[in-house]
Amino acid sequence: MTFLDIRNVSKHFGSVAAVSNVSLEIARGEFVTFLGPSGSGKSTTLYMIAGFFEPSAGDIRIDGAGILGLPSNKRNIGMVFQRYTLFPHLTVAENVAFPLRVRRRPQAEVARKVEEMLALVRLDRFADRMPAQLSGGQQQRVALARALAYDPPLLLMDEPLSALDKKLREEIQAEIRRIHRETGVTILYVTHDQEEALSLSDRVALFNHGRIEQVGKGRELYEQPSTRFVAGFVGHSNFLDCTVAARNDHRADVVFPDGSRLPGTPVHRGAHAGAAAGLMIRPDRVRIGARGAAATSAGVDAVLSDATFIGDTFHFVATTAWGAPVSIRVPASAPMPHQHAVGDRVRLSWDPGQARLFDN
């Protein structure tokens, strides 16, 4: 059943449409991230749920009840901000206690809850510290404890880890996953780091220009991107210019600029016969073969123009007959790479079902 229901929500700042007609249904206990480039409307959408902005249009419901009429302090939502927002004059324990104190909970309950929350974020021993005496990662964990202290059914997080270094970020990501499991709280998490989005969440909503381009599991976004933007944003990808020669239901035959023809590439929408299109293929799905040997598989001829070894993978760049670069990744464990050197004339091939065609 839908817990958080975002319906056709828009937000305009003057003539700027920060969010346009966003709809999303989130189930109780789900972990959803908003992923997207800077300025795509992720924070604005989150802030409308938190009550900092009023939508220009649309409705937001929690458990079927509209929340737009309620001020922020009555929405009973938890939030962790991008910047450090601990109350600087209060101890760690008093920071966590604050939401309970404004709710006038009895002292015994406050003390018990503070202890429980600090244990949850593994900072029990820091109860009496002042915020200025904590590292950035510790401060964000206290902020998380504070946001969960009053058992809000919904937790909003706006790039809470963006100020931390990579190692610490991964550490706290694991903590957040654990806390999500243990508490069952519904989480909406904003990030522009796709790795973070993919590793944390059940579902990802990919934002672009104030709209949601696609919602789905990380794997779905990677393997079945529904727009060219999604294909380009999630994971690495090659786009090869081509022309649609023929089109049936979900597949199309394309012709590359050098005249070679490739049948059977999946199409999500658009790409009508005769149109210019872009064929998307992931670098790790491209195979490198000897020219002429197995020309039976779908593919194009190219010349290897660069080869780099980056730890666990080989990264090749090949240039097609019409000068388009194609990036290829091969696991170092595969036996093949040693046979190829820069300057080799090769045949690049792939399983047609793994490529995707998008309108240009």
Next chain:
Amino acid sequence: MLLDFARLGSWRLLLGLIAALVGAFLLLPIALIVALSFGSSQWLQFPPPGWTLRWYEELFADPEWLGSFLTSFQIAVVVTVLSVGIGAMASFGLTRGEFRGRELLRALFLTPMILPVVVLAVALYAFFLRLHLNGTFIGFVLAHLVIALPFSIIAISNALERFDRDIETAAIVCGASPLEAKIRITLPGIRLGLMSAAIFSFLASWDEVVIAIFMASPDLQTLPVRIFGTLRQDLSPVIAAISTVLIALTAGLMALAALLRKDARS
């Protein structure tokens, strides 16, 4: 930097000497007054022929001096409270508000700082004449509030600008009403700014003399006004004593302000 003190070499000696001379030039009159207040000479002889606390005894025995001291103190305290209160509200409006003419309003609030005090004094005098406020406690307070307020607004606005607004927002998401969040979170967060606003407001009123001369009546005189008036009649060492008291209080408050600034930086 071009003028890095550490890299000046032997020029540092000269610089130190000049600084010492300027310091001495500024401090010598004060030191002199303090010394004279403890000197036994009736005629403010220097160096004093002997030492005594006589002038302080006379000072604290004189109800007129005590009255003026109290008047000054009461006015300064009321001015401080009003200046910090109004200054805080004005600062919230000026730093958080988004309205046309905000910068103009800020400039307007700060004009008493650049306006010649005499001009301000004459204007207030003429204005208060119609309201029958000259020579009254309220008149004093209002007049001093005009010159104290800019100090408050500068100190509190600065503190408010440095205070991350997301912290207040976080308190609101936690369930606090906007007013509760301001009182329980934002005000304690800018307390150093509030305290320095209080100190400078107090001092602005405490040692103000020009406006006070216009406002004063025979039975309502602040300390600086009485010092000024007494000086013109006779040059008694009691004046040196009261001046020393004034200096001590001012210096104490300035030291407190400096301490707060140091605290804010660390």
